[in-house]
Every structure is written in structure tokens, then in C-alpha cells.
Amino acid sequence: MIVIKVGGSLGINYDAVCADLASIVKAGQKAILVHGGSAETNRISERLGKPPRMVTSVSGYESRYTDRETLEIFEMVYCGKMNKGIVERLQRHGVNAVGLSGLDGRIWEGIRKATITILEAGKKKVLRDDFTGKIEKVNLKLIHLLLNGGFTPVLTPPAISYDGEAMNVDGDRAAAMLASALKVEKLIILSNVPGLLREIQDERSLIPEIPFQRIEEFAGFAKGRMKKKVLGAVEAIREGVKEVVFADARTALPITEALAGKGTVIH
Amino acid sequence: MIVIKVGGSLGINYDAVCADLASIVKAGQKAILVHGGSAETNRISERLGKPPRMVTSVSGYESRYTDRETLEIFEMVYCGKMNKGIVERLQRHGVNAVGLSGLDGRIWEGIRKATITILEAGKKKVLRDDFTGKIEKVNLKLIHLLLNGGFTPVLTPPAISYDGEAMNVDGDRAAAMLASALKVEKLIILSNVPGLLREIQDERSLIPEIPFQRIEEFAGFAKGRMKKKVLGAVEAIREGVKEVVFADARTALPITEALAGKGTVIH
Numbered sequence: 429m430i431v432i433k434v435g436g437s438l439g440i441n442y443d444a445v446c447a448d449l450a451s452i453v454k455a456g457q458k459a460i461l462v463h464g465g466s467a468e469t470n471r472i473s474e475r476l477g478k479p480p481r482m483v484t485s486v487s488g489y490e491s492r493y494t495d496r497e498t499l500e501i502f503e504m505v506y507c508g509k510m511n512k513g514i515v516e517r518l519q520r521h522g523v524n525a526v527g528l529s530g531l532d533g534r535i536w537e538g539i540r541k542a543t544i545t546i547l548e549a550g551k552k553k554v555l556r557d558d559f560t561g562k563i564e565k566v567n568l569k570l571i572h573l574l575l576n577g578g579f580t581p582v583l584t585p586p587a588i589s590y591d592g593e594a595m596n597v598d599g600d601r602a603a604a605m606l607a608s609a610l611k612v613e614k615l616i617i618l619s620n621v622p623g624l625l626r627e628i629q630d631e632r633s634l635i636p637e638i639p640f641q642r643i644e645e646f647a648g649f650a651k652g653r654m655k656k657k658v659l660g661a662v663e664a665i666r667e668g669v670k671e672v673v674f675a676d677a678r679t680a681l682p683i684t685e686a687l688a689g690k691g692t693v694i695h
Numbered sequence: 696m697i698v699i700k701v702g703g704s705l706g707i708n709y710d711a712v713c714a715d716l717a718s719i720v721k722a723g724q725k726a727i728l729v730h731g732g733s734a735e736t737n738r739i740s741e742r743l744g745k746p747p748r749m750v751t752s753v754s755g756y757e758s759r760y761t762d763r764e765t766l767e768i769f770e771m772v773y774c775g776k777m778n779k780g781i782v783e784r785l786q787r788h789g790v791n792a793v794g795l796s797g798l799d800g801r802i803w804e805g806i807r808k809a810t811i812t813i814l815e816a817g818k819k820k821v822l823r824d825d826f827t828g829k830i831e832k833v834n835l836k837l838i839h840l841l842l843n844g845g846f847t848p849v850l851t852p853p854a855i856s857y858d859g860e861a862m863n864v865d866g867d868r869a870a871a872m873l874a875s876a877l878k879v880e881k882l883i884i885l886s887n888v889p890g891l892l893r894e895i896q897d898e899r900s901l902i903p904e905i906p907f908q909r910i911e912e913f914a915g916f917a918k919g920r921m922k923k924k925v926l927g928a929v930e931a932i933r934e935g936v937k938e939v940v941f942a943d944a945r946t947a948l949p950i951t952e953a954l955a956g957k958g959t960v961i962h
């Protein structure tokens with residue numbers, strides 16, 4: 429079984445990801461697709477007159493400040509437009525997909541952090557009423573039910589708090605948690621770059637391979653959104669996933685190429 | 696088992712519907728909730744600068760003209776905001792809900808009608824590129840899997856065409872098709888009116904009971920959106936559903952009251 433995460437940044441070829449996934453699933457491989465939707469959420473937020481607010485935590489991670497209105501826009505784009513668009517593509521390719529969020533069947537459960545301390549212009553600032561959180565528990569019952577029934581799950585944030593509130597969580601780390609809970613062989617993290625780069629502006633500076641014991645040396649190359657991908661990879665491998673691949677979602681066969689080792693392989 | 700449809704019109708008390716459903720499910724009743732989202736879709740469409748276009752078919756039924764952009768807005772609101780909002784409420788009440796569209800597991804499958812003939816200012820007009828359709832087949836495998844696994848399905852349009860395209864379908868008729876396929880005892884159709892009224896402006900003119908053999912006499916009282924509800928009820932009873940209740944979704948205990956016979960009971 430494999431878990432594939434496809435990001436939500438600009439340039440991602442969802443048609444190719446879905447066509448490629450369909451051929452892999454039809455060849456008998458069990459797979460779960462986890463997806464994002466950040467670029468489209470930004471676009472829709474702007475159009476709705478509620479521009480996105482990206483914040484950087486004191487520990488240096490970037491995230492979307494998610495008040496209740498933002499959470500609802502987030503759900504519209506991630507669970508509505510993106511999720512159903514992917515399910516539709518897979519169905520058209522003959523894959524019986526089922527689109528779900530972490531709320532459904534409480535798949536991704538954890539703790540809401542309503543207060544977030546951010547750095548703004550070098551100063552600490554406390555934001556309240558934030559609907560973000562951290563997944564602590566993956567409830568696999570629904571996932572197993574679907575896989576055993578011949579369905580292909582397509583998952584997206586939000587997750588659910590222990591109190592039953594929807595909460596925004598990072599998609600890469602959510603995929604890593606799922607891969608860990610399922611003890612899959614491979615976790616593939618697709619985005620709009622070829623993998624982890626030494627120089628962020630130079631796609632030829634791709635790091636092809638990282639032995640896990642040397643991950644600390646390489647983690648420093650990760651910038652922006654790549655930082656959470658590396659964090660997710662570390663968590664997944666620590667929990668028993670054999671291999672994590674960062675690969676390019678802009679190509680014609682993104683998953684097939686990642687399975688063949690193209691991208692950054694962490695093992 | 697019961698199927699409950701809750702509309703998407705203004706004034707509906709979703710908190711009450713979910714709290715009431717939770718108490719019924721926790722008492723051991725198996726239930727499936729089908730919901731709409733028309734008022735919210737209109738509001739979001741306006742805000743996105745793509746105002747809704749309601750059209751009336753030559754046979755007199757009102758529907759939303761659904762080009763591809765409208766379909767995506769429709770999915771954002773129905774499958775994103777509304778569906779996940781309902782799942783979240785149910786989870787908070789301790790019901791392990793799973794939100795799905797008719798695309799997921801191909802639950803609602805049918806034929807797309809890309810061309811629609813409408814009446815506009817008394818003249819016939821043909822509209823193309825419409826993503827609406829008619830459900831012909833209910834695929835119950837996923838529904839049974841969920842119900843047997845202890846999950847409560849929360850369903851919403853769109854449905855899926857035989858070719859794997861998302862298509863807008865009427866929620867009341869979709870609920871009726873589901874109720875028929877499952878041969879449930881009761882189908883409850885909740886909206887922002889107390890039931891079928893003799894005089895649309897006078898809520899005291901409620902028709903409390905309609906024996907099915909006299910439905911033709913009463914169908915004439917249905918105006919606007921109520922016409923499809925009556926059509927759905929007729930289809931459901933013809934296919935073996937014992938009782939259909941039209942009831943009020945603005946009260947504190949909408950489902951409990953409908954089960955007690957408040958509203959318009961067709962049997």
C-alpha cells in the first residue's frame with residue numbers, strides 16, 4: 429500500500445496525477461491520495477473579499493491564520509472543489525474513489541490550538557480564535573472499511589479536534605501521520621518542485637537521495653513549505669514508513685516516476 | 696431505517712436538525728441524512744460575481760442552470776461548507792458521521808442532460824453545457840458498508856453521470872431515490888414550511904394527511920420548489936417507501952415531530 433500526498437500549489441497537474449494513480453490502482457496497488465488546496469483557497473478567499481493571512485510561528489513554520497470564516501472558505505475549496513474534482517477525475521478513469529475529510533469518521537483527530545504565537549516584523553504577537561491544530565491520532569476503521577471494499581480513499585484536511593471542532597492542519601504532516609498509522613512501504617509527497625533542492629531557485633540542484641541518519645544535514649536546505657514536508661518525512665520514517673519520496677507533480681507520470689526513484693528519496 | 700432530507704432554503708435550523716438526529720441515532724435508529732444548500736449557493740455565487748440563474752423547464756419545474764463554473768461553486772457550498780458543517784455538528788453530538796456526495800462510490804448515478812429547454816418570458820429557449828441530470832441508479836454498496844460499520848452517512852448532490860461527470864440533481868428526488876432503493880419505512884422531507892399548504896402564504900392551511908390514492912387531487916397545491924418534493928414523494932411511495940412526511944425544519948425538534956406525524960403525511 430502507498431500513500432500519495434499531492435500539494436495545492438500552482439502548477440500541479442491534477443489530470444496527470446489522477447490518470448497516473450488510476451493506472452497504478454487498476455494494476456492492483458492499494459493507494460490513498462491525500463491532497464491540499466492552498467493556491468485555490470487563496471484565489472477564492474481574495475474573490476470573496478477575505479484575503480488570506482499567512483503567519484509564521486515562533487518556531488519558524490508558516491501557516492494560514494484560520495478564523496471561523498477562513499475555515500469555512502477552506503472547507504469549500506479543499507472538501508468541495510478540490511476533493512470532488514479529484515474524485516470526479518478518478519471516477520472518469522474507472523477508479524471507485526471516495527472523497528473524505530478528517531472530520532468524516534474522525535479520521536484525523538487531535539488537539540486544537542486556538543491561540544497561536546507568531547512573529548510579525550520581528551515581534552511576538554498572540555492571535556486568538558484560530559481553528560488550527562495538531563493531529564495526534566489516526567482512526568483507521570473507515571479507511572480499512574473502504575480499502576477492503578475496493579474503494580480508493582481521497583483525503584483532505586480539515587481534521588477534527590477531540591471536542592468535535594473542525595481544524596486546519598498541515599496536509600503533508602497529515603499524510604505522514606496516515607502513512608505511519610498504516611505502516612505503508614512508501615509515502616510520496618508531490619509538489620510543484622522536483623524534490624528537495626540545495627538552491628531553491630535552481631531545479632538542477634536536486635538532492636536525489638538522503639539516508640535517514642543524515643537527515644539533519646540536509647534539513648537545512650528546506651525553505652518555506654518544504655520545511656513541513658521534511659518534518660512530515662522525518663515523523664513518517666520514525667514511525668516505520670520505509671521510504672519517503674519528494675517528487676514533481678507537474679510531469680505526465682508523477683507517481684510512476686516517484687515510484688521509480690525520481691525526486692528526493694529518503695530511506 | 697429512515698431517510699431524512701433537509702433542504703437548503705433560508706430559515707432552516709441545522710443545529711436543531713443535527714441535535715435531533717443525534718438523539719435518534721443514539722437511541723439505535725439507523726438514519727441517512729441528505730441535504731441541500733441552495734440559499735447558501737446563491738449567496739456565495741453572488742459574492743463570487745457569478746449570480747445564480749434559475750430557469751423553468753417546459754414541463755414547469757424550476758432548476759439552477761449549471762455551467763461548469765456554477766457546478767464548481769455548487770460543489771464548494773454543498774460538499775464543502777454545508778456537508779462538512781453538518782458532519783462537524785453531528786460529530787460534536789457524538790455521531791460518527793461520514794459526509795459524501797453522489798460522486799463518491801458512484802452513489803447516485805444517472806444520465807446527464809447537457810441541453811435543457813426552458814421557458815423564458817413565455818418563449819422556448821435551448822441552453823447548452825448544462826451539468827444537470829437525472830439519477831437512474833442508486834449504488835448502495837458504500838451506504839451499506841458505512842451503516843454496517845456504525846457510521847451515519849450524510850449525503851449531498853452532485854450525482855455522477857454514466858460517463859463519470861459530476862451533475863447537479865434535485866436533492867429531494869435524490870433522497871427519494873435513495874429511500875426507494877433502501878426500501879425504508881419513512882422518508883422525511885424537511886424544509887422551511889410546515890408541509891404542503893393549500894394557500895402558500897398561510898401556514899395554517901397545512902394539509903395534514905394525504906392518502907396516496909388521492910395524491911393527484913393535492914399535487915396541484917404544490918408551488919415552486921414544493922413541486923419536486925411532491926414528485927419525489929410520489930416516486931418513493933411507488934417504489935415501496937411506506938410513508939413520506941413533509942415537515943418543518945425551523946423548529947427545535949424537526950425530526951422527532953415529523954416522526955410523530957406533524958406536517959403533511961403521505962401514506
